[in-house]
Amino acid sequence: MTSQIAIAMKRILVLIPIFLFIISVSAQTRKEQRPNIVLIFADDLGWRDVGYQGTDFYETPNIDRLAKDGMVFTQAYAGAGNCAPSRACLLSGQYTPRHGVYAVDSTERGPKNLMRLVPIRNKSGLPSSNVTLAEALKSAGYATGIFGKWHLGGSDGTSPQEQGFDVVFDSRSPNPNARRDEPEDPKGIYSLTREAIAFIEKNKSQPFFAYVSHHAIHTALEARPSSLAKFQAKKPGRQHSNALYAACLYDLDDGVGVLLKKLKDLSLEQNTLVVFTSDNGGTQQSSQEPLRGSKGGYYEGGIREPFIVRWLGVVTPGTRSTVPIHNVDLYPTFLAAASTSVLKGKALDGESLLPLLNGKGALKRQSIFWHFPGYLDNPVIRGRDPIFRTRPVSVIRKGDWKLHLYHEEWLLDGGRMKLDTNTAVELYNIAADIGEQNDLAKTSRAKRDELLDDLLDWIKSVSAPLPAGRNSANAPGKESTQKQRRNSK
Numbered sequence: 412m413t414s415q416i417a418i419a420m421k422r423i424l425v426l427i428p429i430f431l432f433i434i435s436v437s438a439q440t441r442k443e444q445r446p447n448i449v450l451i452f453a454d455d456l457g458w459r460d461v462g463y464q465g466t467d468f469y470e471t472p473n474i475d476r477l478a479k480d481g482m483v484f485t486q487a488y489a490g491a492g493n494c495a496p497s498r499a500c501l502l503s504g505q506y507t508p509r510h511g512v513y514a515v516d517s518t519e520r521g522p523k524n525l526m527r528l529v530p531i532r533n534k535s536g537l538p539s540s541n542v543t544l545a546e547a548l549k550s551a552g553y554a555t556g557i558f559g560k561w562h563l564g565g566s567d568g569t570s571p572q573e574q575g576f577d578v579v580f581d582s583r584s585p586n587p588n589a590r591r592d593e594p595e596d597p598k599g600i601y602s603l604t605r606e607a608i609a610f611i612e613k614n615k616s617q618p619f620f621a622y623v624s625h626h627a628i629h630t631a632l633e634a635r636p637s638s639l640a641k642f643q644a645k646k647p648g649r650q651h652s653n654a655l656y657a658a659c660l661y662d663l664d665d666g667v668g669v670l671l672k673k674l675k676d677l678s679l680e681q682n683t684l685v686v687f688t689s690d691n692g693g694t695q696q697s698s699q700e701p702l703r704g705s706k707g708g709y710y711e712g713g714i715r716e717p718f719i720v721r722w723l724g725v726v727t728p729g730t731r732s733t734v735p736i737h738n739v740d741l742y743p744t745f746l747a748a749a750s751t752s753v754l755k756g757k758a759l760d761g762e763s764l765l766p767l768l769n770g771k772g773a774l775k776r777q778s779i780f781w782h783f784p785g786y787l788d789n790p791v792i793r794g795r796d797p798i799f800r801t802r803p804v805s806v807i808r809k810g811d812w813k814l815h816l817y818h819e820e821w822l823l824d825g826g827r828m829k830l831d832t833n834t835a836v837e838l839y840n841i842a843a844d845i846g847e848q849n850d851l852a853k854t855s856r857a858k859r860d861e862l863l864d865d866l867l868d869w870i871k872s873v874s875a876p877l878p879a880g881r882n883s884a885n886a887p888g889k890e891s892t893q894k895q896r897r898n899s900k
């Protein structure tokens with residue numbers, strides 16, 4: 412019996428190193444399988460501007476090729492109608508009420524005598540206490556780098572170095588919108604791309620997150636002379652014809668191509684998750700028809716974006732998704748791809764897109780939201796207002812339906828009790844009316860009330876602040892608004 416025990420012990424001792432080796436190899440394999448992540452973020456690029464979306468003048472061959480190699484989301488949305496709040500949503504994974512970045516600089520932009528409400532104060536950036544996407548990936552062992560526009564500093568924010576980025580580079584700082592005497596790289600596209608490539612080459616043996624945050628095609632429009640000449644000689648399209656805009660976009664597309672080629676040359680293409688999208692809708696320099704509106708507003712033209720995900724071996728090339736998604740979804744998506752979890756105490760508003768990317772499931776949520784409790788001047792084409800791009804508004808997208816709740820009319824003109832006359836609510840069926848031309852708020856009352864209830868529940872759940880009336884006696888305020896809702900049920 413003793414000899415049998417001894418033999419068994421010897422066998423166990425022999426097997427232990429084998430088991431340990433298998434565990435080690437398995438752990439290393441899992442580590443190696445974690446994808447690199449490259450997020451290419453354009454500035455002010457409209458949904459209609461890229462080739463695969465049907466522009467009749469601009470040329471984006473590299474972006475179009477990326478679309479063929481990955482999944483195109485046809486109903487993808489920015490976190491907000493302009494730059495800073497959308498970037499805050501992206502990097503925090505949170506809707507605007509949680510981080511308080513609603514606009515660039517101020518939420519009180521325009522003639523104050525025409526503002527019926529006192530807007531909620533804007534914050535200039537994310538505080539250090541808000542754990543960013545970069546911090547979360549860094550804690551999971553990723554090298555992190557930002558190349559280009561940050562736009563979340565100021566008195567309320569911090570630097571990218573303090574929010575999880577190991578490497579920071581921006582050739583256009585401190586004034587990214589000033590014209591530069593750099594004829595072969597006027598928008599810093601190539602300098603940002605070169606620095607991103609240097610970062611990738613240095614960290615190719617470990618997982619990395621490269622946030623390539625371009626200044627193109629934000630004004631001032633600039634392009635290489637050769638690119639401008641190309642489009643000056645081209646016959647204008649019926650929808651698009653601005654040669655300088657086209658040339659600036661062409662240079663951006665070329666920078667995307669340079670970066671993607673380097674991933675292939677370094678044999679990193681297979682294990683790199685690449686996302687291409689933009690921070691908000693196009694400016695009025697470029698028509699987004701049939702979408703209504705443009706940058707700064709919350710009609711489709713101001714928030715719907717090009718959105719491509721390429722992840723070879725996971726995403727089937729040439730696929731399309733019509734599921735509405737929001738840029739807050741990138742935070743949980745990247746964490747899921749990296750096989751890491753959300754840090755304790757961090758609230759995320761998005762949902763991982765992995766079930767859509769790998770074709771193994773659907774999203775659980777029913778709705779996505781926007782909240783802008785302020786004013787932006789300069790009206791947009793086919794906008795609601797002759798003075799402002801947008802007045803205070805909250806928006807819900809649920810299935811094919813989209814509802815806008817305008818705070819002035821809701822708070823000051825009778826709220827729910829007067830919906831048939833106060834124009835507080837607009838309702839559109841986006842599947843049938845992508846241009847938001849046919850307001851169904853008065854004819855589809857059941858659907859209107861359903862979305863309105865959902866939106867009000869969300870406003871309450873995230874403690875979204877509503878602006879107050881300039882004459883407080885005229886403003887029912889949040890408590891009275893909720894009372895209106897209860898009484899009308």
